[in-house]
Amino acid sequence: MSFPKVRVFESYAATASGEFDGVILLGDFQSDIPDDFAEFVAQAQQLDARVGQQPLLTPADVSGGRLIIAPTGPLTRDYDDVRNVADAAGAAARIAQQAGIVKPLLVVFGVPNEARYGQAEAVAYWGICQALYEPLEAREHLGEESLETVQEIGIVGTLDETWLEAVEAGKRVARDLAGTEPERMAPPRFAEYCQQTFAHSPVRVTVIDDVQQLQHEYPLLMAVARASLGVERHQPCVVRLEYKAPAAEQTLMFAGKGIVYDTGGADVKTGGHMAGMSRDKGGAAGVAGFVKTVAEMRPETLNVVAELGVVRNSIGADAFVADEIITAHSGVRVRIGNTDAEGRLVLADLLSHLREEASNYPRPQLFSVATLTGHAALAKGPYTALIPNGPARVNELTEKLWEAGEVYGDPTEISWSRREDYDFVRPRTKSDDTLSSNNGPSATTRRGHQFPMAFLAIAAGLDKHGTDSQHPLPFVHVDIAGSGIEGGDWQHGKPTAAPVTCFAGCYLHQ
Template identity: 55%
Template sequence: MSYPHLTAVASLQSALTETEFDALIVLASDFNHPELSTLAVVLQTAAQVDQRIGQQLASLPCSLVPGQRLILAPIGTLDRDYDDVRSYADAAKQAIQVAKDMGAKAPLLWVEPQQSPLYQQAAAVSYLAMCQALWQPLEGREVVGEEKLEPVQRIGLCGIAAEQAEELMAIEAGRRLARDLAGTEPERMSALNFAAYCQEAFAGSAVQVEVVTDIATLQRDYPLMMAVARSSLAVKRHHPAVIRLSYNPDGAVAQTLLLAGKGLVYDTGGADLKVGGSMAGMSRDKGGGAAVAGFMLAIAGLKPQGIKVVAEIGAVRNSIGSDAFVPDEVLTSHAGVRVRIGNTDAEGRLVLADLLSHLREQALNEVTPQIFSIATLTGHAARAVGPYTALVENGPARLLQLASTLQQQGDIWGDPCEISRSRREDFQFIQAKSAAEDVLSCNNAASSVTVRGHQFPMAFLVEASGLSAHGQHQAKPIPYLHLDIAGSGVDGGDWIHGKPSAAPILALLASTLSS
């Protein structure tokens, strides 16, 4: 699993004559910047005959830069109320594609610095955006070859230290794993193959991997998840798995993070079958589990001190068949909560509820625990907040301002989030309708047309997992934050063909490491 190696470069001037680079990419709002003085005459001459200079992306031959390839990528205006660091990311994605098309394999990148704190990570964001643009699907790389599909092997970044370069590569390793897991078709990345890919990725790392595949054990310990898996059990290669990942730092633990990831490797909708062409793209319903795995691989590379991290991913296929679970069934969760099924296409919350119940039990014995769930959970999140991660927190998390911190860091790193409140109407919505159940999983309409369609599922997760006993006014409060990435999980919201974005890894990492 490769990606462009990042080389730290002290300054632009020191690297212009370096033979290890074969192009220069300039990301700037002002190409008259003092650090570009060596290129001033070239830029002025080019601007006289090419109106694109400074207005839109342009490339031109230049004997003064590596490889004689000069790519000028304007980032546009940055002083409007709504501008953010994604302007750098957008320009970087376009520029690296041009560099690739020109035949460059080791471009040098100079990013115009800004004084505003909003753009303090502009250079890092630009490198990571280039890696996002260069990524090609795993199944394509395995057939055609990585070197052919991803010829850019190295990126030099001006103005960063070697230590920061190593950190950014660790982050990109995690994001690449997340894209591979989320973006790969359902047979190559079945539940069992998902687990095997994780085992391979974490081999020899600081993260320990445990995979549970025994059906009897899963049925006992993850009853809601196994209801989702029930119809898949007839096909051995479609069997489910729970992947448990653990990172223990050297020295004392000051903070414990526990993450649950939805890994629906394919979602037919089950008995509530997806129709009208809406099933295409459902091999990417594992984006939450993929993001959790990617976060853990980044943690393995960064090795933060004082932070313990434990994750559980439920990898499962929601198949249609004679043994599929159906609406009206009443199932008992791992936490002992009786759940009436309202719609089998609301399967992700069932998987998460059991995972969260296990993490809740562990949290009671950990140092300052915080629990997170990450999932491509609802179409409503994409409808409500567009290409942003939706954050819904419980009372203890709100007191710690977990969502606010995540949102602030996401803005700085180009991984933006929107905050939603958990309200009493959400808990009223999933209240039992009879003595036969304790909670209702959902209504029987699509979340995108349901009022508070991405907020009420968090209420269900709290109730079905037993986290309802750990609110801010109770004896043992546990902060819990739910992240719905249905809108942010792929570039452009195209769940069929768009590239997985690896959201919300950057926001979560930055929030974790800044605390």
């Protein structure tokens, strides 16, 4: 797996002459510029008024003779955050690559001494890697070496090289799985990618692909997959990832939505809205990416268990339809409201399995991660939506994730589960126990990204593990529909790898 490796230096003077072929000077150019570069910046500003206002390359007597000036703009306003640093780093990285620089040295300066910028250099590195990432299909066809030419990045600062690369390794896995087209990443090949990724690692990979076993143990998932069964390469699977810590004190349990292509099923997506639906596996991709970072970091006290439901929601004579009543793994009878609300069905069965296992692990916390609703993108814009249940609120899980997201450049916003959400999915007759969805788009439905959390709690049996129960289970639903792809362009945008960095910062970095 190729991406720019990291070397950290305590100062610019500590780098050897000729070791790097360019310097990226990144910061707020209205602040004091480091002495090693101040003269060169001043000279460049005399020739070009854009210097310090936009990213530019200028000749200078620095490593490699090339200085890329990467302004962040102001960083002290109430609404500024560390993504300003990531954006500037990404812009500089593209200039460096176009200029033929293969080993740039990154110097970050002028960052306020505030908590929100506590990981500015790390975020800059990940911003560079995000900008330079090329899709898996392109790398396989044209070769990684020809596309991803930047080999190494030096950073001036006090950083853990292993940590930086472990997070980027996870983000790369998440981008590959989320962004790759639906045939290259059909369920069996998605599973194969995971097996290869975790080979010779402490993560155990189990692939459940026997149709009869899936029908018995994951009935909601298999309803979604029903129309895909006639095409062998589209047949579903559950990919289970397990990392067991030597001295576990806490356990994270993930359900990941891995819809490799979402046609909408019988409620087919029309009007051009099907394009980009190969990215509907972003939740499972993000979970796998986080587990990759776990595999690299090998935490001593943290277990991680994940189940990824990898399914194609196809159109066909055997497709499931609205009005069907399907008994979930939990025993809850689910009335189907819309077949294009398929992801929550997959998640419900996965969560039910995790719920049953939770008592076997110390301090379990459950999460579902999914590109679930257009409403989340509409309501939260480019931010991950976090919706906790009662025990998660008591333990302040969402607040901790929010804080990590702010510091590590993978921001979130918190929503709350309310009684209206449970009322929305209530049964209308005694024929069923819950309704999966209404029959309109989530983006035009009030509380369109909150009420699915209520459905998940009921359909997975987690509503029996609230704060009023004898065995409370903290559960957070994580909707990355707005944060999973750059610019919200689901057909052409680059996957962001959300929420890998947020979870890694929260649980793996002290």
